[in-house]
Amino acid sequence: MIRPFLLLAAAGLLCACAQQPLRGTGDLGVVVERATGSLQLIESSGMSSLARIEGLGDLSHASVVFSRDQRFAYVFGRDGGLTKVDLLRQRIDKRVIQGGNSIGGAISQDGRLIAVGNYEPGGVKVFDAQTLEQIADIPATPLADGSRNSRVVGVTDVPGQRFIYSLFDTGETWLLDFSQSRTPQISRFENIGNQPYDALLTPEGRYYIAGLFGEDGMAKLDLWHPERGVERILDGYGRGQQKLPVYKMPHLEGWTVAGNQTFVPAIGQHRVLVMDSENWQQTGAIDVAGQPIFVMARPDARQIWVNFAHPDNGKIQVIDSETHDIIATLEPGPAVLHMEFTARGDQLWLSVRDGGEIQVWDPYTLKLLKRLPAESPSGIFFSSRAHETGL
Template sequence: MIRSLLSLTATALLLSACAQTPLRGTGDLGVVVERATGSLQIIESDTRTALARVEGLGDLSHASVVFSRDQRYAYVFGRDGGLSKVDLLTAHIDRRIIQGGNSIGGAISQDGKLIAVSNYEPGGVKVFDAQTLAQVADIPATPLPDGKKRSRVVGLVDAPGQRFVFSLFDTGEIWTADFSQGHTPRIERFTAIGQQPYDALITPDGRYYMAGLFGEDGMAQLDLWHPEHGVKRVLGQYGRGEARLPVYKMPHLEGWALADQQAFVPAVGHHQVLVMDASNWQQRDAIAVAGQPVFVTARPDGRQLWVNFAYPDNDRVQVIDTQTHAIVADLRPGPAVLHMEFTARGDQLWLSARDGAEVQVWDPYRLERLGSLPALSPSGIFFSSRAHKPGY
């Protein structure tokens, strides 16, 4: 009888706990970076609602986010060198460290066990255990001529084979770091790849790593299937002899698009989206747009591109048909549109209007606004479905 009463009591307590904290999956969750307040909003796309706010994440003025394989944890890379592990289910900071002085992004390894952070200060890449955030590797970048500092690191992505790939802005290099044999990486360096690689992308199959160049025209491409062939130049003649416009905001190559055997990338210092043939990486077209593009984001089915712009055209978003290269919509969502993110199946497009203090949700097929959520100076929007996309 006592055993039965104890069993009934335990069952009642369990049912009570379940009633107070309903079970929730993580596949429909995401985060909105609130850059001015160092906070994240945890959002749910199905209900178009904000579930919670997590504060105390430091300087998020250029923050980026990756997710654990189970989509429960968001790893937040802050500009102040902070690396934070946020639990999406409990809405609290699981762990947080200051790993550098000025960081510019990060990546999670193919097996989900390592977190890499690229740093301006100190120049290089640091790698951490994804569970504990204990440091497991330090990869210093090439020293600068003054001997006091090292090159800034940009364009860090994960690649197949338990590798990270990144670019060195000041010294014009691309490095690969292979962690397949343990925590002591095998480093391969490619030098003289072009002046000032400022950002990079990796193709969805993980084969090609491409770094945009700010100091000269073109992009540097590394074939990760055949690294022995070295780095080659693509779009090498683009813009030669033309006067560039002042660059108000650097385009983000991780916001590039690959659709219908074409690669669409934002041009630096031009009001254009460049189109390359994805089979040979030769330029096919240049689409005139309203301003200097920042993100060129493809709808998951590949039929549309959504493009936002640097100041003074950052209140606009243009939609491009990937087959005809025609602009099919010219939208004015609000002041300072900073970022756009599709849900995994493409039924929604979320965008942040920083100076409008809101995040908007759009139907990308009907080109209709579905609703909005208030947010504090919102910038980046990241859905947990990124956990299963290489290079994100």
């Protein structure tokens, strides 16, 4: 006679075999496959691809943030889609169409709120991270002719359960404070400059810096002292330089603060600008192979890696952060769109869109370690971002 407890034990084993294997999520990441509306799930420990997750809509300018337990990825699609992806079950958990044209978002300090920036309709919508239920809708400033609201850019989480972003068409920065309730207190900063197009937060979460597309300069807000308002920095940095046609906007989340130096892309120039991170004055300019898009530091800040807009987007250059010398020019393949370091900097992952592959490099030896096929890959995002402010 088979005892009941043995039957229960056998049933439990069968259920366990049917589930996904138990594993951690700390080495997981996703690659956006823009042409097919899919994500490729990757892991860095073995430098391998685990799965393809489909049905995410228009990912032509997608970005991703992660839940604090690193299990869920939140994907912001260009079609207004907000998609919650379960990395362990390798499938979509929830998906909502919240706008007509979204341009990124952020997750709150406590991991409970998701903010999405929209071009159409212009403004920010905020959602419950677990259910994707909308809890706030904050329209942006209308244009003078009343035709539409301003487009929103540079949505970033900041300490104190707050979000910050800029308004491209009306030259403003808004700070949303959710620390007291789910109805935010809103602080508006006007006349920050012409056409803020993206922004960064310094690693400790103190300074929000918006780049300006319509003029040479940047707008800095000290979040320890927001009452002091916005300060202009790097005014006229391109004075005397011929501005070239801009084929792709730089991405300021790829700016680099490395010790007491900040490295930023110069719009319409073949240069990386260097600023003092304490007084925010320009201290140098590094000539590079094209118009910089991402300017990213290896996690130990010893090297700066730069990729470029068309027609130079087949190249990567590596800069010594101490001497500012270019120590390597690499040619991984056609259309290198994005770079992502693993959290401790032992690997650098590249998306080579027109080569249809992801590459893994050793950033110390500058050697190619692995190639993985991918469908028009663009953004690469590791789950370790869950524990960084401003990403």
